[in-house]
Amino acid sequence: MESFMKGIRGDVPCVLDMDPTHTVGGGVEDFYGEDRATEDQLVTPWTISVASGHTLLRDKRHNKGLGFTETERDAHYLRGLLPPAIISQELQERKMMKNLRSYDVPLQRYMAMMDLQELLPVVYTPTVGEACQKYGSIFRRPQGLYISLKEKGKILEVLRNWPERSIQVIVVTDGERILGLGDLGCQGMGIPVGKLSLYTALGGVRPSACLPITLDVGTNNETLLNDEFYIGLKQKRPRGQEYADFLQEFMSAVKQSYGEKVLIQFEDFANHNAFDLLAKYGTTHLVFNDDIQGTASVVLAGLISALKLIGGTLADHTFMFLGAGEAGTGIAELIALEISRQTKTPVEETRKKLWLVDSKGLVVSSRVESLQHFKKPWAHNHEPLKSLLEAVKAIKPTVLIGTSGVGQTFTQEVVEAMSTFNEKPLILALSNPTSQAECTAEQAYTWSKGKAIFASGSPFDPFEYEGKTFMPGQANNAYVFPGFGLGVIMCGAIRVHDDMLLAASEALAKQVSEENYAQGLIYPPFTNIRKISAQIAANVAAKAYELGLASRRPRPDDLVKYAESCMYTPVYRNYR
Numbered sequence: 001m002e003s004f005m006k007g008i009r010g011d012v013p014c015v016l017d018m019d020p021t022h023t024v025g026g027g028v029e030d031f032y033g034e035d036r037a038t039e040d041q042l043v044t045p046w047t048i049s050v051a052s053g054h055t056l057l058r059d060k061r062h063n064k065g066l067g068f069t070e071t072e073r074d075a076h077y078l079r080g081l082l083p084p085a086i087i088s089q090e091l092q093e094r095k096m097m098k099n100l101r102s103y104d105v106p107l108q109r110y111m112a113m114m115d116l117q118e119l120l121p122v123v124y125t126p127t128v129g130e131a132c133q134k135y136g137s138i139f140r141r142p143q144g145l146y147i148s149l150k151e152k153g154k155i156l157e158v159l160r161n162w163p164e165r166s167i168q169v170i171v172v173t174d175g176e177r178i179l180g181l182g183d184l185g186c187q188g189m190g191i192p193v194g195k196l197s198l199y200t201a202l203g204g205v206r207p208s209a210c211l212p213i214t215l216d217v218g219t220n221n222e223t224l225l226n227d228e229f230y231i232g233l234k235q236k237r238p239r240g241q242e243y244a245d246f247l248q249e250f251m252s253a254v255k256q257s258y259g260e261k262v263l264i265q266f267e268d269f270a271n272h273n274a275f276d277l278l279a280k281y282g283t284t285h286l287v288f289n290d291d292i293q294g295t296a297s298v299v300l301a302g303l304i305s306a307l308k309l310i311g312g313t314l315a316d317h318t319f320m321f322l323g324a325g326e327a328g329t330g331i332a333e334l335i336a337l338e339i340s341r342q343t344k345t346p347v348e349e350t351r352k353k354l355w356l357v358d359s360k361g362l363v364v365s366s367r368v369e370s371l372q373h374f375k376k377p378w379a380h381n382h383e384p385l386k387s388l389l390e391a392v393k394a395i396k397p398t399v400l401i402g403t404s405g406v407g408q409t410f411t412q413e414v415v416e417a418m419s420t421f422n423e424k425p426l427i428l429a430l431s432n433p434t435s436q437a438e439c440t441a442e443q444a445y446t447w448s449k450g451k452a453i454f455a456s457g458s459p460f461d462p463f464e465y466e467g468k469t470f471m472p473g474q475a476n477n478a479y480v481f482p483g484f485g486l487g488v489i490m491c492g493a494i495r496v497h498d499d500m501l502l503a504a505s506e507a508l509a510k511q512v513s514e515e516n517y518a519q520g521l522i523y524p525p526f527t528n529i530r531k532i533s534a535q536i537a538a539n540v541a542a543k544a545y546e547l548g549l550a551s552r553r554p555r556p557d558d559l560v561k562y563a564e565s566c567m568y569t570p571v572y573r574n575y576r
């Protein structure tokens with residue numbers, strides 16, 4: 001079986017190629033749990049067979065549709081099962097794109113692409129948000145692995161039902177805070193599926209090595225609980241020990257199944273679990289929280305490159321956040337860390353340049369007793385202020401960052417105030433999807449009279465203001481997590497370290513060209529993302545080696561080349 005797997009995958013030179021013996025500490029080598037079988041412990045007699053004929057056409061990993069050559073049609077019993085034309089992969093892609101573009105409604109495009117996610121650049125924010133909201137009614141065929149409270153005590157067995165054994169990246173959500181849309185329960189599955197599609201499309205991680213997981217622990221969303229089409233458990237979310245035990249079982253089962261070096265990306269958990277999970281499993285597993293760490297790394301990159309446009313060093317600026325949750329505090333902490341490194345000042349000092357505003361107003365020291373633990377480091381000395389506008393006027397930030405998950409909260413007054421004391425106010429409206437953006441590109445440019453440098457989490461079209469075209473950037477964690485993940489797995493990292501996030505930011509910021517700056521862009525265009533991901537992967541891996549956290553030896557000399565050689569491309573392989 002091993003040689004068979006090498007045979008079908010061996011045509012792309014890549015260390016990520018599944019050598020089933022490559023992991024430590026897990027059950028990877030014992031793919032089917034056969035070694036653990038006893039009279040009481042029964043095992044499933046899994047088999048692997050070579051697909052041909054009708055079965056081959058229905059196997060989405062190997063099917064090429066009309067792309068099968070004459071020889072392959074003979075060799076694989078396909079004669080008669082396909083019409084006679086042979087259509088190249090390139091032509092198939094063109095046909096697919098033409099069909100997709102013929103749909104006017106983005107959600108229809110999403111549904112058309114659900115069948116094809118491994119091969120095409122994928123649907124992401126904003127449509128994935130709508131897809132999650134309507135997942136119950138658009139549900140066609142399952143994607144990803146659903147692990148619900150019903151499977152408590154049996155999670156290891158559920159993992160075994162997944163058809164792939166060699167997993168390198170897991171994106172897991174419990175659906176409690178899907179983008180800025182709130183608790184979507186089990187329907188959050190669109191997010192891990194979408195994120196992993198980007199892992200493949202943007203970061204070149206092999207699709208079969210990606211595992212999307214939704215932990216269904218119920219939902220507190222009354223609409224879903226009363227929806228006859230809801231696909232998840234109809235019960236309220238447990239808190240405390242029951243939740244912690246379930247997560248513990250999951251995390252242990254993952255390690256046991258896939259080993260020490262599988263990357264587990266936490267996605268769209270609610271604040272009250274996200275920080276604790278990251279802290280708890282950060283020391284025992286290879287975990288990464290995209291909303292806290294990925295977003296932070298992308299925003300820091302944007303800030304580093306924005307300095308070329310707004311001048312000064314990071315330490316010269318004053319930052320204000322609306323929203324003191326995962327993204328807000330995550331970004332703030334990474335900026336404070338970078339300033340601390342640059343200025344050799346303790347992070348406790350550098351944090352004072354960053355101000356957070358939450359739903360109760362400015363985060364200040366007089367509120368410290370009642371603050372959630374992740375907000376406490378940001379409670380600076382200042383009189384209490386109730387609104388963002390008051391806070392902006394009092395603190396006069398140079399950079400305003402929206403991470404509130406609430407749309408239309410950067411009002412005209414706020415943007416105008418930012419423009420009175422800043423030559424070029426930097427305004428980042430990061431909440432997703434578009435409906436939750438703190439302001440639109442059009443509003444930022446119009447209200448600032450064309451002064452703002454603007455980027456947002458979800459994409460906005462270029463906007464023309466007084467004869468000039470403004471290009472909004474997309475400050476979305478999608479710039480970093482695919483390359484970051486590739487970097488981590490290609491060097492066999494065993495833990496994620498904050499310095500690896502800084503390394504990713506620096507690599508991304510370096511990719512912004514003079515031409516981009518001239519257009520007011522603080523991020524490089526997404527069209528070059530595979531190249532960018534390779535640079536990020538290389539820088540992250542270099543840092544992991546430097547920190548002694550990389551287990552793959554010897555260290556490749558040219559990490560960029562190595563990253564590129566590790567990237568999977570969806571081209572049809574030739575069959576014997």
Ligand SMILES: O=C([O-])CC(=O)C(=O)O
Nearest residue numbers: 125179180291432476477
């Ligand atoms: O998914 C996205 O577009 C960015 C993200 O992580 C979030 O908003 O939670």
Ligand SMILES: [Mg+2]
Nearest residue numbers: 267268290291
């Ligand atoms: Mg997210």
